[in-house]
Amino acid sequence: MSPKNLPTQPDQRQEILARRRNHKMAESAHAYVRGSTVKFYEWLEESGGRIPDGPPVWICGDCHVGNLGPVANAKGRIGIQIRDVDQTVIGNPAHDLIRLGLSLATAARGSDLPGVTTALMLEQMIEGYMMTLDGELGGDAVRKKPSVVRVGMREAIGRTWKHLARDRIKDIRPSIPLGKRFWPLTDDERAEVEELFRKDQVRRLVTALHSRDDNDWIELLDAAYWVKGCSSLGRLRIAVLLGVGEGHYDEGGLSLIDIKEAVQAAAPRVSRTGMPRDNAERVVAGAENLSPHLGDRMRPARLLDRAVFLRELLPQDIKLDFDHLTREEATHVAFFLAAVVGKAHARQMDEATRRSWRGELARNRTKSLDAPSWLWSSIVDLIVGHEAAYLEHCRRYAERPDA
Structure with missing residues (x-):
């Protein structure tokens, strides 16, 4: 699209933007997850599963892996935090856990990992999240970053305005x-x-x-x-x-x-x-x-x-690459990212509230899965609904090879 053909009025933009959005969501199942926040909550409501009522805290609301990564503060200090909060509300922290679990599951499938890896990722996700509710709000296990996070942090630390300008504009x-x-x-x-x-x-x-x-x-x-x-x-x-x-x-x-x-x-x-x-x-x-x-x-x-x-915008604000994960890396990433989310939730709770919420998460585990049954069943139901919706979306909007 040359500068001469660019839309100049707001009503001219919408048709082009809608087309781009649909094509972008058709690129992969994980891209469809990222772009379907509204559908996620519709599917979750339709699933009818029992989700515990966690303590009311600010939640991300769109807690997928792409929305977690390096973020710099006003003084230039860098930390791994939630980097997109457009959907934030005072809500149920269980919703962030389910959204993150679905995102991790689709990322695992995109890396051609077997289904058992998804179960292991959910176990590690709950382990990392619950650790932050023990009052540690961090600890050695959280500081041992997965390699994809370490690479991202090194890149973030070395970035300057020129990198930001080349990436963004x-x-x-x-x-x-x-x-x-x-x-x-x-x-x-x-x-x-x-x-x-x-x-x-x-x-x-x-x-x-x-x-x-x-x-x-x-x-x-x-x-x-x-x-x-x-x-x-x-x-x-x-x-x-x-x-x-x-x-x-x-x-x-x-x-x-x-x-x-x-x-x-x-x-x-x-x-x-x-x-x-x-x-x-x-x-x-x-x-x-x-x-x-x-x-x-x-x-x-x-x-x-x-x-x-x-x-x-600062040069240090970058997305992490979760497109190609090994089984070991996938479980490590799940633990670490869930601990980041857990820390964001836990800092809003007093000790009694953290202890009560941790106790709720520890319930409903089975001998075959060291994660709450409601989390597993919710994500399985969501994957089924998501897969069907994604394929239908591709049928309607993905460009055909001969187009």
Whole structure:
């Protein structure tokens, strides 16, 4: 798609975005899992299985393996945390466990691992999660990272602005090149973005990183509609390139801001809680509780009469590669990632609540499976429904070889 043929109006974007999203979800069964959050909760409700009512805490709501990985905070410190909280709500932590289990199961199938590996992964997943409920909130077992995580962490630590620019905008010059990934904004959208960055709360987000001064001058260098993600395709999403302070064309003075529309979460929420009603405020509050590194770099706002949240993208925020796992690696990954999720949940609970929730998870185990029977049956049911829906999706939307 050449720059001359790019959509310039919001109503022109939707048909193209829907087509791209459908094709992307048809690429693999795991891609379909990542893009079908709403369907996940529909399938879960239809399955009729008994899921325990865990203590009400902020949950990710879309806890698949792609949403866990290296995240840097405002001071540059890197940790493995939840890296996407669009679906976050105060809800049942069991939903994050089931979503993660389904994602791990499809990742195992994508790596051509036998079915018994899925059972072992679920056992290790519960083991890693429950360990964080013992009051350790970490420990030597969690610090022994799987090789795929160690590789990702080494890569994250060594990354600079140039890596971020090449990955995100395919250009290290202070501009956003229009094309397949970026489309032009309308005049009204551009004017609204410029007005947004005049507000003090947004300025403070930009100056919070890299020891910038609160009074640093901020210049909007470029902005474009961002065609990114799978589940987010079709929502308002804008990339903004800023220059900050004197000599802002240098690496330290450039800032890439992601503006993303916040919509109603698909994950069920617990009633009568203090969860914000505004969707952008909900997302930021969830991030602050689940993923402090990420929440430290986010702000809610309004743009074009929509709830949006902003975050400055950092070079260290990368996805981990779970496409090719050995059996040993798969079980290690399951343990480690579940411990990351468990730590995010457990930090919101007092000791008595953690002990009670751990006791509930320890129940309903069988001699043949050292994991709760409700977890196993839920994931088996979900895989069956997911496989049928994925094949039907491919029949409708995957490109045929002769097309």
